[in-house]
Amino acid sequence: MVNLNRYIAQAGYILAICHQASGAPAALRTVWEVVTVTSCPNNACATTAPCTSTSSPVTKTLTTTECSTSEPPTTTFESTSSSSTSTPASSVYTAPPSSNPYRDRNFNTIHHIYNLTIFPNQVPIITFGASAVPDGLFADHASGRISPVGNFTDFEDSIEYFFALPPLPISNKNSAAFTRFELVQFSSECPEVAASTVYLYAEVVNASSPDNGKLVSILKQTGFWRFNERGEVVNYDLALIEVDHFIExxxxxxxxxxxxxxxxxxxxxxxxxxxxxxxNAQYDSIDHCIESLSAKPFGSYTDVWSDSVVCRSIHIVLTLTRPDAHCPHVGPSGGMKCVDYDYKTRQFDDERLWGRTDLFRCIA
Incomplete structure (x- = not known):
């Protein structure tokens, strides 16, 4: 049976951008710009090869009223029609040596995952959730650790980290998003385990700006992956390197x-x-929220998993995908996510997270 939601997400979508109008009085006036972006069915656009879609795009409009004086200027993205040939945002694909089929399989899975963090490839997943994630990437019970963000204990948690947290052009002053990546290090000496290092390049995405395409920053992520017999990611232990400098x-x-x-x-x-x-309400009013968060430590992007403002600023992004799950994390109690855990629990409690401590070793 065809998964209709997944087909819709792959056939096309409408991205609605809310921004402050030029010369708008205070923070009250907003403008909508709707841009249609079409990708190919069957996830063909996750590869680097050009693809042609003859399907009529099915669209969904994202609506929001979350404009403020801090919103960046309008970002205009190039549209493609469903009958044209286009090359999606991606990175140069360099296949590893093919002497071991499982090595190629694991490389392709990791490459595919990171390609879906590239703008606008991740937007269908933000829009439609788990139904827009292609089959074969994550197992249903996938779990892992991302330092310094926290533990992710199921499929929904995992895909939200990888695909909902990457920056969108409308989410920062530089109108920057990940536009390409390099899988610079990769090793897989057994079918179950691989290690990788990736560089994610954040560049300005604003066709009306003279800085369009300008490099803003680079984020490095390195670590280990574990796969099941179908080549799906079951577990991961990854680290973001000097993420505070990247955010700045x-x-x-x-x-x-x-x-x-x-x-x-x-x-x-x-x-x-x-x-x-x-x-899902957490505070009596905006003023109550400001008062509550102002009394908490601000925190650091090198120590996100804490009872801090920084942690809540991360989870407010995730409320776009699952408000019922993430609104409590933004609330006064932190909802068991934005709470203080000691260093040993955060980094070394592999038994509690995975049930074993040798998960990323090739054991004959």
């Missing part, structure tokens, strides 16, 4: 500045007021 360059913001910290608190509280309401 991405946002052109010094988060040691009290004014910048205050701005992030206000932005987080305004967003939660829109996304976390009804049964």
């Amino acid at each position: 360059e991405l946002t052109s913001t010094d988060y040691n500045d009290p004014a910048a910290q205050r701005e992030l608190i206000v932005t987080t509280c305004n967003a939660q007021a829109i996304r976390c309401n009804g049964k």
Whole structure:
């Protein structure tokens, strides 16, 4: 049976961009720009080969009222029609030596995962959730650790980290997003385990800007993966290297500045007021949220897994995909995610997370 949601996500989507109008009074006036981006069916656009889609795109409109004076200028993305041939955002594919079929298989899986972090490849997953994730990438019970962000204990958690957290052009002052990556290191000496290092390049994505395509920053991620017999990722233990410097360059913001910290608190509280309401409400008002977060440690992007403002600023992004799961993490208690864990629990409790300590070793 055809998975309709997955087909819709692969056939096409509409990205609606909300931004502050030029010359708008205060923060009240907003403008909508709708841009259609079409990809090929059957996930063909996850490869680097050009593909042609003859299917009529099925679209979904994302709507939001989350505009503020801190929104960046309008970003316009090049549209493609469903009948044209186009090359999607991707990176140069260099296949590893093919003497071991499982090595190629594991390389291809990791390459495919990172390709879906590249803008706009991740937008269908943000829009449609788990149904837009291609089969064969993550096992249903996938779990792992991403330092310094935290543990991810199931399929939904895992795909949200990989595909919902990468920056979008409308989410930062530089209009930057990941536009390419390099899988610079890779090794897989047994079918179950691989190690990799990837560089993710954040560049300006704004066709109307003279800086369009300019490199803003680079994020490095390195670590280990474990696969099942079908080649799906079952477990991962990965680390983001010097992510605080990446965030500062991405946002052109010094988060040691009290004014910048205050701005992030206000932005987080305004967003939660829109996304976390009804049964998901966490605060009585925006002022209550600001008061609560102002009393907490601001935190650091090198220590996200903590009872801090920084942790809540990460989880407010994830409320776009699953508000019922992530709104409690933005709330006063931290919802068992934005809470303080000691160093040994965060980094060394492999038994609790995976049930064993030798998960990423090739054992005959």
